[in-house]
Amino acid sequence: MLNLRQLEIFREVIRCQTTVAAAQGLALSQPAVSTAVKQMERQLGFQLFQRQGNRLIPTPEALEMYRDSDPIFSMVQSFSRKVTALRDTRSGSLRLLATPPIANALVPRALARFASSRPELHVDFDVRRTDGVIEGLESGAADLGVSLEPYARPGLEAELIGAGQMVCAMTRDHPLTAKSEISPAMLSGHRMIGFEPGARLGLLLQRDFFAGARPACPIEVRYSNTACLLAEAGLGVALVDSFTAISGSRYRLEVRPLSPRVSVEAYALYQKARAPKRLIRAFIDELKKAVRPAFLETGEDR
Known part of the structure; x- marks a missing residue:
């Protein structure tokens, strides 16, 4: 049974018809290629090439082996490309x-x-x-x-x-846009869009911004993007994460940081x-x- 390296040498010799050219194509020495061909013939028990001067002419059996080995090398080449793509994360x-x-x-x-x-x-x-x-x-x-x-x-x-932070998002004509940052006291008298009970960002705001209190919000939502859409429609100010609020200029909103600052991490x-x-x-x-x-x-x- 021939191994893949032997088959590679065998196929290159058939393509080149000389051991010198095959050696150059395989980055081997000419004696190494000649020795490999003789060893393959001994293993197989029949002649692979007829010698005509410096040329090696494949026998009918060698040509049949060459054709039958095509699928093997196609699979090896495909596998090699796959490994290279995995290595390069392509x-x-x-x-x-x-x-x-x-x-x-x-x-x-x-x-x-x-x-x-x-x-x-x-x-x-x-x-x-x-x-x-x-x-x-x-x-x-x-x-x-x-x-x-x-x-x-x-x-x-x-x-x-x-890392980001929780921010206050509001329409561009909202009175709070005059402020450089928003404190809990500044929200008094303004409609707020809050998170539903148990929401992780809502609990974060309750702990770090509202000092443990849960503010009354006439509108409660599950997600920050929903809060931004409602704030954009003028239904109130929304306290949301900065990742959502500034995402690709998606919302026509003004955004101000909170004081005290509330960090949020992804x-x-x-x-x-x-x-x-x-x-x-x-x-x-x-x-x-x-x-x-x-x-x-x-x-x-x-």
């Missing part, structure tokens, strides 16, 4: 889960850049609440999850991809027992590049 699959703020703000921008140089990339992307992201990772349904302020789980690694999540493959690692790096600065300029026009 192909593969990305099974991604993200919470709505990240899914709406960071993922589209990061995916657009990431996929532009990876035409063979296959993406399976779904949007879930934090509980759903964690459940998908723990069950193996996803390779990577991205969430704002996720809770700790023993089997998951949480890697910081960027994390990439993956199983501790399974290190991210190179493609996933590269996408995490792309997500980090997509994170906007957390500190917003006062009165910046969007």
